[in-house]
Amino acid sequence: QKEVEQNSGPLSVPEGAIASLNCTYSDRGSQSFFWYRQYSGKSPELIMSIYSNGDKEDGRFTAQLNKASQYVSLLIRDSQPSDSATYLCAVNKGGSEKLVFGKGTKLTVNP
């Protein structure tokens, strides 16, 4: 089982719709969870962090964490064409300083 798994997509949604991105992780000791956005040819940009079970909202973005299910998700409301990018899920393993990344889900928002 891979440490961090994401649906590779691509995921395509119409403008104004909700985009739902999912991620599962294998290490139950994981403590911190992050979503990065990466535009083609650019560096990853941190958009959300979540540390406890439940939802965390920031503007159009909502991160959801369920440690019992080892599941993290990112919802993007009112999707815009500018949201088209690859979204990377990252997990900080307990007792470790490093982040483990999934392969990413490519999102396309169609005007």
Added chain:
Amino acid sequence: NAGVMQNPRHLVRRRGQEARLRCSPVKGHSHVYWYRQLPEEGLKFMVYLQKENIIDESGMPKERFSAEFPKEGPSILRIQQVVRGDSAAYFCASSPGTGYNGELFFGEGSRLTVL
């Protein structure tokens, strides 16, 4: 994050040459992380360093790759005798260490092409 500076942004090497990638962390940060991203892949952890110490190099290939973070100056990722499979984007991130909550902010990356 504009605070982490990497250079060169693009580097072309022929097989067998050496590649040196540099990373200057955010001012005041004492921890540096190197990640590699192959085309259409996620980021793979390579090495984590503090000033003058390698803390975790579990992701570094055993041969040809080395990293350092001297007391003065940038962190250096060195790849000797490059092969085509080394072609990738290499990203650096930094953290303050104390009070670190896991968030990493990356530099713009160095894109290595091996001919």
